[in-house]
Amino acid sequence: MSKNTFEGSMKRLEEIVEQLDSGKLSLDESLKIFEEGIELSNACSEKLKQAEKRIKTLLKKEDGNFQLELVSF
Amino acid sequence: MASFEFEIPETTSRKLTVSELTHEIKFLLETSIPVVWVEGEISNFKHHSSGHIYLTLKDELAQIPCVMWRSRNAGLFFTPQDGMKVLAQGQVTVYEKRGAYQLDILQLKPAGVGELQLAFEQLKRKLKAEGLFEEHHKQPIPFFPERIGIVTSPTGAALHDMITVIHRRNPGVEIILRPVKVQGEGAATEIVAAISELNDFGEVDLIIVGRGGGSIEDLWAFNEEAVARAIFHSKIPIISAVGHEVDFCISDFVADLRAPTPSVAAELAVPDTHELAQHLRMLREQAISRITDKIQSYWEQLKQINTSYGFRRPADLIQQYYQRLDELYNSLSKSMVHYLLLQNERLNALHKNLLTLNPTAILARGYSICFDPKTGTVIKSVQQLKPEDTIKIQFHQGKALSEIKQIESE
Numbered sequence A: 001m002s003k004n005t006f007e008g009s010m011k012r013l014e015e016i017v018e019q020l021d022s023g024k025l026s027l028d029e030s031l032k033i034f035e036e037g038i039e040l041s042n043a044c045s046e047k048l049k050q051a052e053k054r055i056k057t058l059l060k061k062e063d064g065n066f067q068l069e070l071v072s073f
Numbered sequence B: 001m002a003s004f005e006f007e008i009p010e011t012t013s014r015k016l017t018v019s020e021l022t023h024e025i026k027f028l029l030e031t032s033i034p035v036v037w038v039e040g041e042i043s044n045f046k047h048h049s050s051g052h053i054y055l056t057l058k059d060e061l062a063q064i065p066c067v068m069w070r071s072r073n074a075g076l077f078f079t080p081q082d083g084m085k086v087l088a089q090g091q092v093t094v095y096e097k098r099g100a101y102q103l104d105i106l107q108l109k110p111a112g113v114g115e116l117q118l119a120f121e122q123l124k125r126k127l128k129a130e131g132l133f134e135e136h137h138k139q140p141i142p143f144f145p146e147r148i149g150i151v152t153s154p155t156g157a158a159l160h161d162m163i164t165v166i167h168r169r170n171p172g173v174e175i176i177l178r179p180v181k182v183q184g185e186g187a188a189t190e191i192v193a194a195i196s197e198l199n200d201f202g203e204v205d206l207i208i209v210g211r212g213g214g215s216i217e218d219l220w221a222f223n224e225e226a227v228a229r230a231i232f233h234s235k236i237p238i239i240s241a242v243g244h245e246v247d248f249c250i251s252d253f254v255a256d257l258r259a260p261t262p263s264v265a266a267e268l269a270v271p272d273t274h275e276l277a278q279h280l281r282m283l284r285e286q287a288i289s290r291i292t293d294k295i296q297s298y299w300e301q302l303k304q305i306n307t308s309y310g311f312r313r314p315a316d317l318i319q320q321y322y323q324r325l326d327e328l329y330n331s332l333s334k335s336m337v338h339y340l341l342l343q344n345e346r347l348n349a350l351h352k353n354l355l356t357l358n359p360t361a362i363l364a365r366g367y368s369i370c371f372d373p374k375t376g377t378v379i380k381s382v383q384q385l386k387p388e389d390t391i392k393i394q395f396h397q398g399k400a401l402s403e404i405k406q407i408e409s410e
Helices: A003-022 A029-051 B020-034 B114-132 B158-169 B187-201 B225-233 B249-252 B263-270 B273-307 B309-356 B359-364
Strands: A054-060 A066-070 B036-048 B052-057 B063-068 B085-095 B100-108 B146-150 B174-177 B206-211 B239-240 B369-371 B390-394 B401-405
Touching: A003 B052, A003 B273, A003 B401, A029 B273, A054 B187, A066 B187, A066 B390, B020 B085, B020 B359, B036 B063, B085 B114, B100 B114, B114 B225, B114 B249, B146 B158, B158 B174, B158 B206, B158 B263, B174 B187, B174 B359, B187 B206, B206 B263, B225 B249, B239 B263
Parallel strands: A054 B174, B063 B100, B146 B174, B146 B206, B206 B239
Antiparallel strands: A054 A066, B036 B052, B036 B085, B052 B063, B085 B100, B369 B390, B390 B401
């Protein structure tokens, strides 16, 4: 999931809860979007669990390419 | 008082060439005026592509053209602007080719802090007029950046603060540092290069450009036009975080977002994952609770239908039929038994009657029956007999064969 879709996923999840709340959907539709909601919730949780604290320095090499070097602070 | 190298000719018989005269002027000026500090206002400022700076210093009554060679101006921490009052230390020189004198500047600095302030106002007006500060040019800051580029001093507290805040809020964020000088000579150039490199590298979602607090001279790089333009042209969103809470730098105006300090920049850049996780949990629970409620309500509906009168009716009917069947069966059984009993009684009665009507019963009373032994017919009258006929006589017990001796008629 890219940075854009994390926010997108959260928004969709909020939408789903709202729709379930409204009670306007049939049981079939409700079950379908509920499943979608659980999947989104799981994916978002995974993203939040990343906890590796990485710091790198950007170096431009002579050939114009970039290199990242790990640093510790 | 200086004197000419040549003797002053009194008549036109001894004349000087232009070069000779100019040479004299050069000698006079360059030897009699030492290195001086001059205060004046800049006009006609030009930073030539060669790297040399040309400008005019003036006041209300006079002006003097100046030059600041590349080797000397590289150390400037600020870009001189027209209208700025400055102090220039330099040497008067004569440029013979053009017949002009000029000030060869060794050092240049703003005449006072006020000068920098004015320069700031001037640049701000200029860039605003160009539209660099307008809202519709500002890019939205991504909600959940995964890689953040930071342009700042590698040794300052600002970097340390930003790292601390970022790691506290979302330790999964990758920080890409592009270290720069944040004040003094060359700082603006380095900042411009850093922004450009991060854009070329491309793999960051967001850039924070900033430093800790300081004086207006210390922060000056963030008021430079080149830095402003680099921020404006950045394809990656930029948060400007020049750490003085109240005042603004040019970079603050042109950036996509301004933060009053580097720590606040980190907070604005990165959402708190604990809060997000909590929000996520809440949404998940809400979704589960809604769907459970929905299913529950369907169950209730179903149950209601199941137990409703109309729905139970068929089962009910069947039960009723069962019951009726049982009743019928019972009565049928009863009737049958009754009938059988009756028949049995009749039978018994008949049987008794039969027994009493048994002809052989009469025999017990002494009567006997005579048969014709050949035909088995009962002899009822003596007329059926004649002497010497054989007859069979049945007694109550046993039979006998006998012969007729004589008929006695009666």
